[in-house]
Amino acid sequence: MGFRVAALAAVLASVGDLLLLWVANASRPELGLPRPPELALRLGGLLGVLGIPCYGIGYRALALSITGASDTARRWVAWNGWSFALVGAAIHGLTTEMIASALESGAPGADPLATVVASGAFLVALWAVATLLMIAACAPASLALARGRSTLPRGLGLANPVILTLVLGCAGLATESLRAFLTPVAPNLAHALFFAVASLTSSANASLRSSIRSQTSGTRSRQAIRPKSRWSR
Numbered sequence: 001m002g003f004r005v006a007a008l009a010a011v012l013a014s015v016g017d018l019l020l021l022w023v024a025n026a027s028r029p030e031l032g033l034p035r036p037p038e039l040a041l042r043l044g045g046l047l048g049v050l051g052i053p054c055y056g057i058g059y060r061a062l063a064l065s066i067t068g069a070s071d072t073a074r075r076w077v078a079w080n081g082w083s084f085a086l087v088g089a090a091i092h093g094l095t096t097e098m099i100a101s102a103l104e105s106g107a108p109g110a111d112p113l114a115t116v117v118a119s120g121a122f123l124v125a126l127w128a129v130a131t132l133l134m135i136a137a138c139a140p141a142s143l144a145l146a147r148g149r150s151t152l153p154r155g156l157g158l159a160n161p162v163i164l165t166l167v168l169g170c171a172g173l174a175t176e177s178l179r180a181f182l183t184p185v186a187p188n189l190a191h192a193l194f195f196a197v198a199s200l201t202s203s204a205n206a207s208l209r210s211s212i213r214s215q216t217s218g219t220r221s222r223q224a225i226r227p228k229s230r231w232s233r
Contacts, residue, residue, distance in 0.1 A: 002058055002060055002061030003058055003061050003062075003195050003196075003202055004195075004199045005054055005057050005058070006055055006057050006058025006191070006195040007192055007195035007196040008054075009051040009052070009053075009054030009055065009057075010055065010058075010188055010191040010192035010195055011196075012047045013047060013048045013188040013191075013192075014185055014188040014189045015044075015047055016044040016046070016047030016048035016051065016188075017044070017184060017188050017189075018181065018185060019036070019041070019043055019044030019047070020040075020041065020048070020092075020095060020096060021112060021180065021184055021185065022036045022040060022044075023036050023040050023041045023044065023099055023103070024102075024112060024115070025109055025180045025181070027109035028108075028109035031176070031180060041096065041099060041100060041103075042096075045092065045093060045095075045096030048089065048092035048096070048188070049089050049092055049093045052085055052089040052188070053085045053086055053089045055084065055085035055191055055195075056078075056081055056082035056084075056086070058081070058191070058195045058198070059077060059078055059080070059081020059082065059084070059085070059137055061198070062078075062081065062198070063075070063078040063081070063141070065151045065152050065198075066144045066150050067144075067151065068144075068149045069144060073140060076136070076137075076140060077137050077140055080133050080134075080136040080137035081133075081137040083133045084130055084134045084137055087126060087129055087130045087133060091123065091126050091127060091130060094123055095123075098115075098123070102115075111179065111180070112180060112184045113184065134161060134162055134165075134187075135162055138161055139162075141157075141160070142160045142162075145157030151202060156194070156197065156198060156201070159193075159194065159197070160194060161187070161190045161191050161194050162190075164186075164189075164193055164194060165186045165190040168183075168185075168189055168190055169182075172184075
């Protein structure tokens with residue numbers, strides 16, 4: 001359930017990102033975008049601010065999926081995941097206000113990544129903190145996954161949110177349009193993909209374990225009620 005909630009929240013946050021980027025990039029003539037509706041900015045901000053904190057639920061589920069680890073190690077993954085989620089929500093909210101201020105001042109549209117860098121040290125510092133927290137949460141969990149010490153597939157150790165963010169972010173550098181949308185939305189989209197796959201695989205594994213337990217229980221029951229042969233006396 002935790003992965004499912006986090007996956008849905010990440011999808012909503014990704015939609016929120018795209019709405020913010022639509023508003024921010026609409027004034028760039030080289031992209032040729034239509035004018036967004038008036039509610040796009042506030043709706044995009046709301047989806048991210050409400051959705052991103054739910055990533056903590058997914059990281060808690062990830063921590064609980066680790067087997068053969070101490071409670072301290074699980075708490076480390078969960079705590080850093082929750083912290084990352086809260087900082088990420090703050091970044092999304094501040095970005096929304098930054099875009100609103102730019103629209104009110106009539107500032108021309110610019111590359112989203114360059115805009116973040118030019119926004120000042122505070123927002124850049126928040127991005128750096130969020131990155132470190134995401135790495136701190138994903139690194140030990142991915143190591144456990146790669147070693148088979150988790151109820152999730154080993155492959156998710158290499159397809160963790162950090163790696164997926166890097167892959168999607170680099171893929172977005174291919175063209176100006178992708179750079180304007182895919183690269184900035186990469187962190188939220190990466191979490192949506194990771195939590196969705198984790199939800200599907202954990203549900204499949206739970207069904208498989210339940211089926212095995214049912215078959216084992218049925219076999220034992222049949223053995224228990226099997227009548228004894230007269231030759232076994």
